[in-house]
Amino acid sequence: MKTIRKAMLASLSLSCLLFGAAHANPRADALMKSFDTNGDGKISTDEWLGNKRRFQKIDANGDGFVTPEELAAAFDNAAAGAGPAGEGGAGGAKANSSEPHKVPLFQLKNVNSQAFLSGKTPKEQMHAIGMQESGLTAVFPQGGGCHPIDHVFGEVWQGGPDKNKLHSGADIPAGYGEPIHAMADGVVVAKADGGGEGPRKNRGVLIVLQHSPQDSGLPVWSYTLYSHFSKAPELEIGQRVRMGEYLGPNGRSGVPGASREPHLHLSAFIGESPRYAVANDTVVPEGGRFIDPIALFRGQLPMDTALMRELPAEQKLIPAAYKRKSGEIVPAGAKLIWPFLCKG
The missing domain is CATH 2.70.70.10 (Glucose Permease (Domain IIA))
Structure with missing residues (x-):
């Protein structure tokens, strides 16, 4: 039993290392839920409603899909100043004085x-x-x-x-x-x-x-x-x-x-x-x-x-x-x- 439990914990730890970034970023999670209309856990080019060039940058392996891990990595890079993630860059935390009411798409409530x-x-x-x-x-x-x-x-x-x-x-x-x-x-x-x-x-x-x-x-x-x-x-x-x-x-x-x-x-x-x-x-x-x-x-x-x-x-x-x-x-x-x- 101890051996099985250790194996399960090791597997869980590995999963956390591999996938934790995606689920630790609420902005990435919100954007994924907003764009993933067919519920398959990834965003296709047809589902992506942002700039297509951003999609290509976020799609790290170039397979035509954005995964939660790729999206979270893009947000992490944007937060570190390495570039934009989704519409509105790193989440639009800093309001533009000329556009005080503009927010990233995923932050909107009650919208289709x-x-x-x-x-x-x-x-x-x-x-x-x-x-x-x-x-x-x-x-x-x-x-x-x-x-x-x-x-x-x-x-x-x-x-x-x-x-x-x-x-x-x-x-x-x-x-x-x-x-x-x-x-x-x-x-x-x-x-x-x-x-x-x-x-x-x-x-x-x-x-x-x-x-x-x-x-x-x-x-x-x-x-x-x-x-x-x-x-x-x-x-x-x-x-x-x-x-x-x-x-x-x-x-x-x-x-x-x-x-x-x-x-x-x-x-x-x-x-x-x-x-x-x-x-x-x-x-x-x-x-x-x-x-x-x-x-x-x-x-x-x-x-x-x-x-x-x-x-x-x-x-x-x-x-x-x-x-x-x-x-x-x-x-x-x-x-x-x-x-x-x-x-x-």
Whole structure:
């Protein structure tokens, strides 16, 4: 019995030496649980939602999988100053003063990161966090003369490589180079030049703004994503913008198919706190949910898509504030406006 017990203890000690690093690092464990969607104890290239070059660095033996041991080693190296591990380097312990609410992806609570970062997420999961048609329609006081939406949020997309995927925003056609404006006061939290990876690769040049409740007048933290610019906005991460401020020129960067005209792809989502992560130029809010951008103009909760679908037809006509080319805000005092200037 003593011999057997000694053998068992020796085996246990060896296991601790070999695998202890992975389980002694809670950040590595959390990241593994977040990315390992099939539960096989390792992360494949398809499951990895971070930068692909980081995956290759962490995958020490080059077999196309990141194991708990490789992930823990990468975090240990990052903590020692040898390089990054996962999205956000060594865990983002030191907050950037220009990005005070940004955290590593694995630190977010109550979030379906796959739905935000993976184009392969089943429709049922996308519906569960708000991505489905709401039936809302924007109406403009005093005539408006605003560019309308031609492809609505949540519809089944039929064009290009994203055929049969759900449309994550509302498309607003406008002339090439027409100015796009910030819908509300906010802070730039992400931008991309169109060369990224993941589901945003067909969004082209984009920028994402975060809006506090004070910025938007809404009782939640919200985000607006603007994409397909003809050239990159001259704004920096962490920079504050004002409602109606020029963001950049309308275009068709990243647009699949030659027949589609220049347009703004406008997405909106909300979070349960100010915390968010950024991976592959994509913002993932804590407790994030997609909403129809038109729902922002309700100015109150609920904005959840499932509840919007249940509204009577007359309540689905949502008055949308806007800025005239003269600079006048209609109605006066609005804190959130249409992204293009209107003629009316």
